[in-house]
Amino acid sequence: MALADRNTKLVSAKFGNEDAKTLAGYEKLGGYQMLRKALAMRPEDIANEVKASNLRGRGGAGFATGVKWGFVPKDAKEVHLVCNADESEPGTCKDRELIYWDPHLLVEGMVISAFALKAKHNYIYIRGEMMREYAVIAKAVEEAYARGYLGKNILGSGFECHLTVHRGAGAYICGEETALLNSLEGLRGQPRLKPPFPAIKGLFGNPTIVNNVETLMNVPFIVDKGGAWFAALGPGRSGGTRMLCVSGHVNKPGVYELPIGITFRELIDEVCGGVWKGRKAKAVIPGGTSMPPLTYDELDVPIEFDALMTDERIKPVEIAPGVPFDMGGGRQLRSMAGSGGVVVMDDHTDIPKAVWRIMKFYAHESCGQCTPCREGTGWMTKVAKRVADAQGKPGDLELLASIAHGIAGNTICALGDAAAWPMLGFLTKFRPDFEAALAASGAAA
Amino acid sequence: MSLEFSAESKKKIAALCERYPTKRPVVLAALHLAQKEFGHLSDDALRLVGTTLDLPYAHVYGVATFYTMFRREPGGRTTIRVCTNISCMLRGGYEVLDEFSAKLKLAPGESSKSFSLVEEECIAACANAPAVLCGTKYFLDVTPAQVAAIIAELEREPRPEGEVA
Ligand SMILES: Cc1cc2nc3c(=O)[nH]c(=O)nc-3n(C[C@H](O)[C@H](O)[C@H](O)COP(=O)(O)O)c2cc1C
Ligand code: SF4
Ligand code: FES
Numbered sequence: 001m002a003l004a005d006r007n008t009k010l011v012s013a014k015f016g017n018e019d020a021k022t023l024a025g026y027e028k029l030g031g032y033q034m035l036r037k038a039l040a041m042r043p044e045d046i047a048n049e050v051k052a053s054n055l056r057g058r059g060g061a062g063f064a065t066g067v068k069w070g071f072v073p074k075d076a077k078e079v080h081l082v083c084n085a086d087e088s089e090p091g092t093c094k095d096r097e098l099i100y101w102d103p104h105l106l107v108e109g110m111v112i113s114a115f116a117l118k119a120k121h122n123y124i125y126i127r128g129e130m131m132r133e134y135a136v137i138a139k140a141v142e143e144a145y146a147r148g149y150l151g152k153n154i155l156g157s158g159f160e161c162h163l164t165v166h167r168g169a170g171a172y173i174c175g176e177e178t179a180l181l182n183s184l185e186g187l188r189g190q191p192r193l194k195p196p197f198p199a200i201k202g203l204f205g206n207p208t209i210v211n212n213v214e215t216l217m218n219v220p221f222i223v224d225k226g227g228a229w230f231a232a233l234g235p236g237r238s239g240g241t242r243m244l245c246v247s248g249h250v251n252k253p254g255v256y257e258l259p260i261g262i263t264f265r266e267l268i269d270e271v272c273g274g275v276w277k278g279r280k281a282k283a284v285i286p287g288g289t290s291m292p293p294l295t296y297d298e299l300d301v302p303i304e305f306d307a308l309m310t311d312e313r314i315k316p317v318e319i320a321p322g323v324p325f326d327m328g329g330g331r332q333l334r335s336m337a338g339s340g341g342v343v344v345m346d347d348h349t350d351i352p353k354a355v356w357r358i359m360k361f362y363a364h365e366s367c368g369q370c371t372p373c374r375e376g377t378g379w380m381t382k383v384a385k386r387v388a389d390a391q392g393k394p395g396d397l398e399l400l401a402s403i404a405h406g407i408a409g410n411t412i413c414a415l416g417d418a419a420a421w422p423m424l425g426f427l428t429k430f431r432p433d434f435e436a437a438l439a440a441s442g443a444a445a
Numbered sequence: 446m447s448l449e450f451s452a453e454s455k456k457k458i459a460a461l462c463e464r465y466p467t468k469r470p471v472v473l474a475a476l477h478l479a480q481k482e483f484g485h486l487s488d489d490a491l492r493l494v495g496t497t498l499d500l501p502y503a504h505v506y507g508v509a510t511f512y513t514m515f516r517r518e519p520g521g522r523t524t525i526r527v528c529t530n531i532s533c534m535l536r537g538g539y540e541v542l543d544e545f546s547a548k549l550k551l552a553p554g555e556s557s558k559s560f561s562l563v564e565e566e567c568i569a570a571c572a573n574a575p576a577v578l579c580g581t582k583y584f585l586d587v588t589p590a591q592v593a594a595i596i597a598e599l600e601r602e603p604r605p606e607g608e609v610a
């Protein structure tokens with residue numbers, strides 16, 4: 001058992017192999033053998049292997065999958081497993097590739113996970129715009145039914161498992177798990193108040209586990225080689241490998257499966273051929289636009305869930321110069337590993353303009369339920385736009401910080417934080433850029 | 446004018462209704478099918494979805510107006526979704542959108558008979574920015590110079606989104 005190296009490929013092993021997308025091709029490569037193995041195990045034992053594996057959610061929060069599964073009440077009559085395939089966090093483009101290249105791995109991962117959770121009616125919620133991927137996964141599900149990997153009595157085990165692919169119709173917020181459940185139930189995709197958490201009361205009022213595509217695709221490997229093996233692939237409390245999506249100003253943007261713990265600098269310089277045009281990285285979004293950015297000097301931090309939250313080389317986010325943002329109980333916010341979407345901006349980037357575009361996204365996608373989010377994201381977009389356009393007014397930077405601070409922690413779902421954190425993060429780390437934009441407006445900061 | 450679903454759509458809807466404890470979850474799929482058949486979601490189309498699934502008109506209306514892929518007005522045969530979100534913007538997404546706009550003589554949000562032009566949020570193709578999505582077809586690493594050829598291709602081979610409904 002050893003740490004993963006750059007050649008360790010699990011979920012992306014079949015990228016580029018058209019044949020592997022068909023059931024026959026998948027089976028030829030050993031597909032559905034892990035399902036056979038799992039069905040001979042006890043559900044509790046599979047859940048325990050997942051717990052031991054240190055698999056952490058790849059959807060954004062990095063929550064331990066085995067622990068989440070453990071929240072389902074033991075006496076639940078009906079449980080559901082829902083795969084979150086809504087991928088729409090800007091900078092993130094792994095789930096789409098994973099579904100496209102290895103749809104049966106997702107099906108196999110879901111049936112195994114459903115068996116462990118004793119879940120009979122299960123769903124894949126796929127983003128509406130992913131029309132090509134919908135066609136691919138719908139075909140895989142159909143093939144799996146025809147071969148008896150889904151349906152009433154799977155491979156003679158007595159286990160009944162159904163899988164339905166449910167298409168969304170355009171709404172980033174439906175990636176938030178409770179909005180997703182409402183959308184699945186045929187409602188507007190608005191987040192629910194928590195608690196109750198979905199693991200207690202989710203889809204149709206039943207205990208429900210929502211997991212990301214990549215999370216579920218790792219489960220067959222855990223069943224195959226064991227939780228301890230998977231845990232050993234990664235450092236600390238993060239098992240396995242990680243899909244990283246690198247975009248922006250690098251020579252070789254791409255979707256790469258890499259060891260957890262590779263640093264941002266290694267990722268950019270060694271995997272992605274460096275920053276384009278011989279330039280230098282200025283800002284790096286570490287895991288989707290919702291996460292506070294890093295500066296050039298912070299790129300030696302490993303891309304690992306805990307490191308991004310606690311590594312002291314990352315300057316904490318502030319609400320004003322010298323005043324740290326308090327996440328509650330005095331906890332500071334550095335950054336988070338998020339969704340694996342790494343966006344690199346070179347030293348020619350217009351930072352205020354980039355921030356305006358990010359804010360415009362959140363304003364467009366706010367579901368409108370909470371006043372701080374609905375009004376605040378709109379205001380931040382407006383003010384960021386005028387600053388970027390050299391039309392800013394004195395006090396605009398304080399205004400942006402105060403709106404963001406007013407949103408953070410005061411909303412029903414995390415979209416509010418997702419807008420507020422990068423706003424505060426960019427203001428904290430790239431203040432001179434905003435000040436220059438204000439100076440160009442003829443308004444001193 | 447009252448509308449009706451095709452036999453094929455009726456069959457699809459009936460099969461989907463078996464997959465959920467009630468009919469309400471099928472509303473998104475039924476709206477996708479209605480948009481495919483009728484081009485857009487008129488009041489009559491919403492009423493049809495309501496009667497098909499035993500849902501009040503107000504509910505169907507509320508759902509249809511929440512999601513950006515549904516349109517209440519007629520649109521073009523192919524919807525061209527040009528991403529301008531951060532990764533695409535950093536590599537020229539707005540220049541690509543402007544070029545589509547100039548060549549098609551459509552502002553983002555406008556439609557002709559053949560095309561609807563949409564400024565899109567991230568379409569999960571960031572590593573191939575700028576990215577453009579037309580139905581099941583992605584155009585990746587797009588430059589403004591390629592836009593004319595893309596339009597010509599879509600004129601020859603339209604990519605209606607209803608293909609997968
Ligand atoms: C605004 C918002 C959008 C989200 N979008 C996604 C998404 O597209 N895909 C995803 O897997 N998780 C997304 N999440 C996280 C989910 O709520 C949830 O935590 C995740 O699907 C759980 O799966 P995991 O534990 O396997 O990561 C989003 C969260 C928020 C607040
Ligand atoms: S925080 Fe924003 S997106 Fe989330 S529930 Fe409130 S208004 Fe909706
Ligand atoms: S930002 Fe354009 S595809 Fe993701």
